[in-house]
Amino acid sequence: MADAVRTTCPYCGTGCGLRVRPAAGGWQVTGDPDHPANVGRLCSKGAMLGETLGLESRLLHPVVDGKQADWPTAIAAAAGRIAAAIARGGPDSFAFYLSGQLLTEDYYAANKLAKGFLGTANVDTNSRLCMASAVAGHRRAFGSDTVPGCYEDLELADLVVLAGSNLAWCHPVLFQRLRKAREERGTRVVVVDPRRTDTCDIADLHLAIRPGSDVALLNGLLSHCADAGALDGEFTRWHVTGLDDALRAARMSVPEAAALCGVEEGAVRRFYGWFAATPRTVTVFSQGINQSSAGTDKVGAILNLHLATGRIGRPGTGPFSVTGQPNAMGGREVGGLANQLAAHMGFDPASVDRVRRFWGAPAMATREGLKAVDLFRAVADGRVQALWIMGTNPAVSLPEADLVRRALARCPLVIVSDCVADTDTLRFAHIRLPAVAWGEKNGTVTNSDRTVSRQRPFLPPPALAKPDWWAVASVAKALGFGPAFAWEGPADIFAEHARLSAFENGGSRDFDLGDAAGADYDALAPFQWGGRRMFGDGRFFTADGRAHMVPVTYRPPAEAPGPDFPLRLNTGRYRDQWHTMTRTGLSSRLFGHRPEPMVDIHPEDARGSRLADGGLARVETRLGTMVARVAVTDGQRPGEIFVPIHWTDRFAARAVAGRLIPGHTDPVSGQPESKHVPARLAPFAPSWFGLLLARDFPEPDGAEWWVRRRAEGACVTELAGSGHAGRRALLAGLEAAYGGEPIQVFDPGRGIARCAWIVDGRLAAVLFLAPHRPGVASQWLAGQVGRDLATAEDRLAVLAGKAPAGRGDDGPIVCACFSVGVARIERAIRERALVSVADIGGALGAGTGCGSCVPELRRLLSSASEGRVAALG
Ligand code: SF4
Secondary structure (H helix, E strand, O other): OOOOEEEEOOOOOOOOEEEEEEEOOEEEEEEOOOOOOOOOOOOHHHHOHHHHOOOOOEOOOOEEOOEEOOHHHHHHHHHHHHHHHHHHHOHHHEEEEEOOOOOHHHHHHHHHHHHHHHOOOOEEEHHHHOOHHHHHHHHHHHOOOOOOOOOHHHHHOOEEEEEOOOHHHHOHHHHHHHHHHHHHHOOEEEEEOOOOOHHHHHOOEEEOOOOOOHHHHHHHHHHHHHHOOOOOHHHHHHHEEOHHHHHHHHOOOHHHHHHHHOOOHHHHHHHHHHHHOOOOEEEEEOHHHHOOOOHHHHHHHHHHHHHHOOOOOOOOOEEEEOOOOOOHHHHHHHOOOOOOOEOOEOOOHHHHHHHHHHHOOOOOOOOOOOOHHHHHHHHHOOOOOEEEEEOOOHHHHOOOHHHHHHHHHHOOEEEEEEOEOOOOOHHHOOEEEEEOOOOOOOEEEEOOOOEEEEEOOOOOOOOOOEOHHHHHHHHHHHOOOHHHHOOOOHHHHHHHHHHHHHOOOOOOOOOOOHHHOOOOOOOOOOEEOOOOOOOOOOOOOOOOOOEEOOOOOOOOOOOOOOOOOOEEEEEEOOOOOOOOOOOHHHOHHHHOOOOOOEEEEOHHHHHHOOOOOOOEEEEEOOOOEEEEEEEEOOOOOOOEEEEEOOOOOOOEOOOOHHHHOOOOEOOOOOOEOOOOEEEEEEEOOOOEEEEEEEOOOOOOOOOOEEEEEEEOOEEEEEEEEOOHHHHHHHHHHHHHHHOOOOEEEEEHHHOEEEEEEEEOOEEEEEEEEEOOOOOOOHHHHHHHOOOEOOOHHHHHHHHHOOOOOOOOOOOOEEEOOOOEEHHHHHHHHHHHOOOOHHHHHHHHOOOOOOOOOHHHHHHHHHHHHHHHHHHHO
């Protein structure tokens, strides 16, 4: 067997190590047993990486003003137009908007060009949307952006608090590690989250607090710890300042905290009692804390608790920010945020001077630049005239997405570096630069616990695709900065980055990669900078060497629901999708779990809004509208709804969550508040519905709403519209796409039409139209697309839309690893009397791969058991 290439997963901030080797017709991706982050484990997204390597959606050549170009032309155009913009409007008329998907070396090159050579700190990143509040909180308390602990602390803790983190879906391998520790050691787990997510599967206590009330809960806890004698006086005396002020601001009784949080007083008391009595406590936090107009204070409240109780820097303790993206941490390390300079240094005069000397920089930025939301507002009002976007899709992912689109449309120069050819953002680009993708990338990333790992290539770059650092360096050379960007490869950049981190450091700054500067880059094994735990000696990176507790008080979200928008909209991720689906959208198996955007809604709200489970709803905020399938669930609190962030204009009409979210930001971190938007719901009631299965995705002409997905064997589009004109336009478009009239069955009385296009004897497309959602065997039909339909019986069977006996649809996929659907699992539980996850694994394989589906399997077992009890009753 060929040697495996050891690399790193390109999705979440867990940063799992992978081994990739050629397999029949493709690549086999397995977890690296030697990588400290995952020790061989993977989740469904990582396990399916081999399915996402095709070139069908790739950007393979530079494009300038709509015309395919070579690299010299593209570089000359980019450099010339950037120089012209700066000549017209000054350095701050240029900006980079980067991504936590970039490698550290790419980030370093862009940051150096902008802040050292173009003279602007307008370098921000989509990581602003995910963990900027954690960065701000860390710097305010520790004097440095330091995650104190390591993943092992989750396994050594006796109590793990998961605050605003759906670990089961967003960091599945960490969830697996915690589940195992809990099984082995009885670790207590408390989940603090307005929603009952799959993470609650391992919770001893779930506090479904009112959205945004985290500071009240945590301040009440700090008060309780003080009253219960759980503070660490020795630690705070020598190593912490601000305890008294923070405690004074936090003072809150248990009934007050419970009332503000909207949860039972008894549950709050239980949580407080457990926390006060458990020295080994880790508090994991993520977007539910960070994505808030009070995000920095929420992080501050968590850090205050750990500082006051001395639970930091020791095994099994610590506040633990888990990052959403694979290299958000690497971006922070190079300074890829508008309010950081480089190598964890800020814009104080000494740091600016130090970096100037190190880079030999002719035009150092001396003050902070524009953070993401403000940056795009500056593009909209013309202050920024030239924007280079790399590896991200702000037309979808930023709040105020329509404003972002208007800004991009009026910006005189938009350069987009991406590995795919079509995103909502690329449609605005004057210059498109083809980037290498995962599998071709060569560099480093840093995960949530400060572990630096290599991403190694196992595929050659296709056509003219190039690394992002190379494109930046080429533009820098064209601008006349050649000597400072004369790197031969990523190893040179990493060595320079490591040297800068050590430059005049001498222990004064947390981030120091000096030991790695001369390492063998190709052979570089994963290593954790700063050691396993930091602050164990009680020394922090503030001017006085002590940690600073900061007084924080509860502040509600920026906007409250009211008569016009009575509900509160929350947004987040799905288990099997990633960001705007440019990669996961290539895998049919990853579409199986949640094939379309859904709006999760409590049964009371569904009744109040006249919505039925499985129907379509219009979700409206004062900024915009989306349409989503209704999922009625008591996992939502009444008055609160949830939609996913993943869908774009490529995959659906009217499903971009960013269009609904206003641009309220935290005043310190600049992170947008993406989880608290006043909203309302109404039925979306078209007069006809359609299901189209085809060999490709044709334009859904005539449809008011549609959503696409890949299935095994076909591209599937669900559609809906109103009136005959829309239906006629749809049929005319399909006839044009598939070459003429289909074989068809019409039942005008019932409003039903079924059409199949056969090209060269094979099924090219089949369309079902009805006044309700067509109830056909879509999984079986997907397998018929491209098949030779030689006989009349074959064709009639397809038009009937019914699978042969014994080949019914599995329903939505629960286990992505083994493609096991919910219907098959429910049938097996019922018919074979399965009572445990292990039973299901033995019977169907489900749950025995990555384990991401285990919480859902448990839920299916529990519903079946409730059904049996009800039947007996
Ligand atoms: Fe990738 Fe899953 Fe590991 Fe995250 S948990 S790094 S998505 S394999």
